[in-house]
Amino acid sequence: MQQFNGKNKEEFVHGVFSTIAHRYDLMNTTLSFNRDKYWRRYAVKETNLRPGGMALDVACGTGMLSIELAKLAGTSGRVVGLDFCENMLAHAERNIEKTPYKNNIQLMQGNAMELPFEDNFFDCATIGFALRNVPNIEKCIDEMRRVVKPGGRVISLELAKPSAPLFKQLYYLYFDRLVPLLGKLGVGKDGPYQWLPNSLKLFPHQSVIRDIFTKVGLKDAIYHELTGGIVAVHVGIK
Structure with a gap:
């Protein structure tokens, strides 16, 4: 299994998402059996974002979580979606143009390791299916x-590690064998979707992520397991 540190991981992940950007939304829906929409709605509900609020969506990808945040912030609110991949941002712009929130969502290119904002600026910050991909989880x-x-x-929506024995075995069988195959069929290239199961194996258990939330100073850190524990929503309060 390939492992990375720092800049090497950034470069590798950038290449992966540049390759799959054009099929990212379709593959998310297909591989999650259409549960990804529910997961995003659940995560956004946990932000407690109110109409007129300001939200940051870190590693926003194609903007789907940013759009859900904008639904809560409303026309008087503002959402900033930040990502380091130009191809993903281009697809995010197209997705957002189809919504009533195109004037309320600002997209910008930037690095999750060095957010270009002042302290105490946003009402909430989210990251969806990207914490596995950053070079340093704690710093992010x-x-x-x-x-x-x-x-x-602070909210993280991320793949998790289910614990129920039979379900766990079936889940990893699906992830290890079928996901790379379906990914190859979806994007027409072998390799990018092999990163999905590999990145999950390298990613800490959801209890460890909760402890990192606490370590950086977030209060009442907790996680909610969804869909049998294949996804976790972490919540921490500043």
């Missing part, structure tokens, strides 16, 4: 904590 979460106002929430 700490950066999100830094830019959120006191009382605001």
Whole structure:
């Protein structure tokens, strides 16, 4: 299994997402059996974002979580979607143009390791299906904590590790064998979707991520397991 550190991981992940950007949304829906929409709605509900609020969506990808945030922030609110991959941002722009929130979502290119915002700026910060991909999980979460106002929430929506024995075996069989195959059929290239199961194996258990939330100073850190524990939503309060 390939492992990375720092800049090498950034470059590799950038290449992966540049390759799959054109099929990212379709593959997410297909591989999750259409559960990804529910997962995003659940995560956004946990932000406690109110109409007129300001939200940051870190590693926003194609903008689907940013759009869900904009639904809560409303026409008087603002959502900033930040990603380091130009191809993903281009697809995000097209997705957002189809919504009533195109004037309320600002997209920008940037690095999750060094968020280009002042302290205590946003009402909440989210990251969806990207914490596995950052070079330093603790630094990313700490950066999100830094830019959120006191009382605001940091939310991570991410793949998790189910514990039920039979379900766990079936899940990893699907992830290890079928996901790379379906990914190859979807994007027409072998390799990019092999990163999905590999990245999950390298990613810490959801209890460890909760402890990292606590370590960086987020209060009342908790996680919610969804769909049998294949996904976890972590919540921490500044």
